[in-house]
Amino acid sequence: MKILVTAKRVEDPESKIKVKPDGSGIVQEGLKYKINPFDEIGVEEGLRLAAKHGGEVVVVSIGTKDVQEQLRHALAMGATRAVWVNHAGALDQLGIAALLQKVVEKEKPDLVVLGKQSIDDDQNQVGQYLAEFLGWGQATFASKVESLESEAEKNKVPAVALTADGKAVRVVREVDNGLATLEVQLPAVVTTDLRLNQPRYASLPGIMKAKSKPIEELTPEKLGVDVTPRIQVLKMSAPPARKAGIKVPDVATLVEKLHNEAKVV
Amino acid sequence: MPIVLIVAEQQPDGNLRKASLNAISAGKALADKAGAELHLVLLAKDPAKLAEELKGTGAKAVHTAAAPEFEHYLAETYAPAIAALAQELKADYVGMASTAQGKDLMPRVAARLKAAMATDVMAINGSGADVTFTRPMWAGNVFAEVKLTTPVKVFTVRATEFPAAATGQGAAEVKTFAAKVEASKTKFVDFKEVKSARPELTEARVVVSGGRGTKGDFKEIEALADELGAAVGASRAVCDAGWVPNDLQVGQTGKVVAPQLYIAAGISGAIQHLAGMKSSKTIVAINKDPEAPIFQVADYGLVEDLFKVLPALRQAIHGLK
Ligand SMILES: Cc1cc2nc3c(=O)[nH]c(=O)nc-3n(C[C@H](O)[C@H](O)[C@H](O)COP(=O)(O)OP(=O)(O)OC[C@H]3O[C@@H](n4cnc5c(N)ncnc54)[C@H](O)[C@@H]3O)c2cc1C
Numbered sequence: 001m002k003i004l005v006t007a008k009r010v011e012d013p014e015s016k017i018k019v020k021p022d023g024s025g026i027v028q029e030g031l032k033y034k035i036n037p038f039d040e041i042g043v044e045e046g047l048r049l050a051a052k053h054g055g056e057v058v059v060v061s062i063g064t065k066d067v068q069e070q071l072r073h074a075l076a077m078g079a080t081r082a083v084w085v086n087h088a089g090a091l092d093q094l095g096i097a098a099l100l101q102k103v104v105e106k107e108k109p110d111l112v113v114l115g116k117q118s119i120d121d122d123q124n125q126v127g128q129y130l131a132e133f134l135g136w137g138q139a140t141f142a143s144k145v146e147s148l149e150s151e152a153e154k155n156k157v158p159a160v161a162l163t164a165d166g167k168a169v170r171v172v173r174e175v176d177n178g179l180a181t182l183e184v185q186l187p188a189v190v191t192t193d194l195r196l197n198q199p200r201y202a203s204l205p206g207i208m209k210a211k212s213k214p215i216e217e218l219t220p221e222k223l224g225v226d227v228t229p230r231i232q233v234l235k236m237s238a239p240p241a242r243k244a245g246i247k248v249p250d251v252a253t254l255v256e257k258l259h260n261e262a263k264v265v
Numbered sequence: 266m267p268i269v270l271i272v273a274e275q276q277p278d279g280n281l282r283k284a285s286l287n288a289i290s291a292g293k294a295l296a297d298k299a300g301a302e303l304h305l306v307l308l309a310k311d312p313a314k315l316a317e318e319l320k321g322t323g324a325k326a327v328h329t330a331a332a333p334e335f336e337h338y339l340a341e342t343y344a345p346a347i348a349a350l351a352q353e354l355k356a357d358y359v360g361m362a363s364t365a366q367g368k369d370l371m372p373r374v375a376a377r378l379k380a381a382m383a384t385d386v387m388a389i390n391g392s393g394a395d396v397t398f399t400r401p402m403w404a405g406n407v408f409a410e411v412k413l414t415t416p417v418k419v420f421t422v423r424a425t426e427f428p429a430a431a432t433g434q435g436a437a438e439v440k441t442f443a444a445k446v447e448a449s450k451t452k453f454v455d456f457k458e459v460k461s462a463r464p465e466l467t468e469a470r471v472v473v474s475g476g477r478g479t480k481g482d483f484k485e486i487e488a489l490a491d492e493l494g495a496a497v498g499a500s501r502a503v504c505d506a507g508w509v510p511n512d513l514q515v516g517q518t519g520k521v522v523a524p525q526l527y528i529a530a531g532i533s534g535a536i537q538h539l540a541g542m543k544s545s546k547t548i549v550a551i552n553k554d555p556e557a558p559i560f561q562v563a564d565y566g567l568v569e570d571l572f573k574v575l576p577a578l579r580q581a582i583h584g585l586k
Contacts, residue, residue, distance in 0.1 A: 013537065017406040026407060038518075093372070094381055094415075117518065122402055123384045125372035128340065132376035137450035138340055140369045147507025170454065174511050175365040177277070181454035182339075188450070194501060194518060195511055230381040232412045234397060239408050242543065245564040247555075251574055254549065255581040257565055262547040264471070264526040265493065265582050 001055035003046040004109035008036040038115025044199040048158035056080040075210035076202035095227035097129035102223035116191040127191035137184035139171035267301035272361040284362035287424035310336040330444035337453035346444035348377035363421040375419035382419040404517040405540040425523035469496035476500040478531020481508040485575035516541035530571040534559025
C-alpha cells in the first residue's frame with residue numbers, strides 16, 4: 001500500500017500568537033514551529049497502515065526550505081521519502097490542493113492522509129478540495145471507536161481498516177451527535193481528527209536514518225500550477241478582550257452574583 | 266440580481282439542524298450587504314416537511330431535490346447536486362453552517378465551482394462587490410478580514426455569531442429540481458448516535474463542562490447540568506481519555522458554544538479550549554490552581570476543589586427555586 005501524507009509547518013500550538021500593530025500579519029519573533037498536529041496524526045496512521053499491509057509512506061510539504069524540518073520529522077517517525085514543493089509566499093487552500101493534486105498524480109498513492117485542519121489557518125478544506133479535484137471518495141475527521149487509552153491504541157493498530165478484498169477502507173468519522181462509518185473505494189482521501197491515534201516519538205536511530213532519506217524538490221512551476229491566492233487577507237486583528245472578572249470567595253457569593261448580577265440562574 | 270444560496274441541513278433524525286437557521290440569518294445579512302436575493306437549498310430523501318419550515322424564514326425561494334440516495338448524507342452525492350444548482354441559479358455566494366456536515370461538504374462544493382472558501386465566518390463587512398468576511402485563525406487568537414476573489418464565493422458560518430432566523434415569516438416559493446445523483450465511490454455504513462436527554466451542546470442556554478480535573482468522574486458535572494437544564498461539555502483531555510463522547514469536546518477543533526452561562530470545572534483554559542467558549546455571555550471557572558489561565562476569561566472564578574464546589578453549587582441553585 002502506498003500512502004501519501006502531509007506535513008505542514010505551523011506555529012507550535014503552545015505558542016502565544018500576537019498580531020502586528022499594523023494588522024499585516026502575526027509577530028514572528030520568538031515563535032517555534034512544528035508539524036501541524038493533525039498531520040502528525042496522519043503520518044502515524046500512514047505508518048501503521050504500511051506496517052500492517054506492507055508498502056511505503058511518502059510525506060509532502062509545501063513552503064520554503066524551512067519545511068524540510070517537518071519533512072525530516074516525518075522521515076524520523078518512519079516515512080520512506082519526502083517531496084518538498086519549494087514555494088515562498090502566501091498560498092490559499094485552492095492553491096495547496098492544486099499542488100497536492102499534481103503530486104498525487106505523479107506519485108499515484110492508494111491513499112492520501114491529511115490533517116483535517118491546520119492549526120494556523122483553521123480552514124478545514126484541503127482534503128475535501130483534493131478529493132474533488134481527483135474525483136476520489138473522501139472520509140474526513142477520521143477517528144475510532146476505541147479510546148486513546150485502549151489496547152488497540154497501545155498495539156498501534158491502524159484505525160483506518162482495509163476491507164477484505166483490499167479495495168476500500170472503512171473509516172469511523174467524528175460527526176455531530178455521534179460516529180459515522182463510511183467505506184471508501186481506493187484510491188481515497190482521509191483527513192484525521194484528534195482521536196485517530198497518538199503519534200509516536202521519533203527514535204534516535206529514526207532521527208539518524210532520516211538524515212540520509214531522500215527529499216525530492218519540486219516547484220509550482222515544475223508542477224504547472226498557478227498558485228496566485230484567491231483569498232486576500234486584508235487585515236488581521238486581535239479578538240476583543242473580555243472584561244476582567246473577579247474571584248469569589250465561596251459558593252454562596254458565586255450563586256448570589258449569578259442570580260442578582262449576571263441574572264443567569 | 267446577485268444570489269446568495271444557503272444549504273440547509275437535515276439531521277439523521279429527520280429534523281432541521283438548528284444551526285441552519287443561524288446560517289440563514291447570515292445569508293440574509295450577506296444578501297442585504299451584497300444587494301442580493303436569498304435562496305435556500307435542501308437535499309433529502311423526502312424534503313417536503315422541512316421545506317415547509319424553511320419557507321417561512323424570509324428567503325425568496327427554497328430549492329429542494331429528493332432522491333433515495335440523499336437519505337444518508339455523503340459529500341460525494343451532495344456536492345454535485347448543490348454545485349449544479351448553484352451554477353444553474355448563477356449563485357454568487359454559497360454558504361452553510363459550520364457543522365460537521367458543512368465542513369465536510371462545502372469545500373467539495375467549492376472545488377466543483379472553482380471557488381475560494383472562508384470557513385467559520387463570524388461577521389460580514391462592506392457592501393456590493395466589496396463584501397468581506399471576518400473569520401478566526403490560530404484558534405481564535407487572530408480575527409482576519411478576508412476577501413474571496415473568485416467569481417463564486419463559498420463559506421461556512423459560525424452559528425454562535427448570528428441569531429437563528431425566525432421561521433414563521435413570509436412564504437418563499439418552494440421549487441423542486443432534479444438532482445443528478447452521481448455514482449459514489451463512498452458507501453454509508455452506519456451512524457452510531459450518542460443519545461442524550463440533555464439539550465444539544467451548541468444550542469443550550471447553559472453549558473457545564475468538565476476537564477481533566479474531574480479525573481473522569483462526571484457525576485457531579487452531570488448532576489449540576491441537570492439541575493440547570495444544561496448541556497454537558499468537556500475539554501479535549503477528557504474526550505481523548507474516552508471518559509465522555511468525542512462529540513462533547515468544546516474548542517478550536519471541537520464544538521464552538523456561546524451560551525448564556527458556561528461553567529468550566531477542572532479545565533485549565535488552554536487557548537484551544539478558550540477558542541470554543543470565549544464568547545459565552547457569563548463564564549464561571551472552578552479550579553484548584555489560582556494561576557490557571559481559565560480565570561483570565563472567567564467573569565466569576567472560584568479557587569477550590571471541584572468535588573467540593575459542584576454539589577454545594579447544585580444545592581444552592583436548587584434552593585433559589
Ligand atoms: C491541535 C490541538 C487541538 C486541540 N483542540 C482542543 C479543543 O478543541 N478543545 C480543548 O479543550 N482542548 C484542545 N486541545 C488541547 C488543549 O491544548 C489542552 O491540552 C486541553 O484543553 C487541556 O484539558 P484540561 O484543561 O481538561 O486539562 P489540564 O490542562 O490538565 O487541566 C486540568 C485542570 O484541572 C485542575 N484541577 C485538577 N484537579 C482539580 C480539582 N479537584 N478541582 C478543581 N480543579 C482541579 C487543574 O488545576 C488544571 O488546571 C488541543 C490541542 C492541540 C495540540
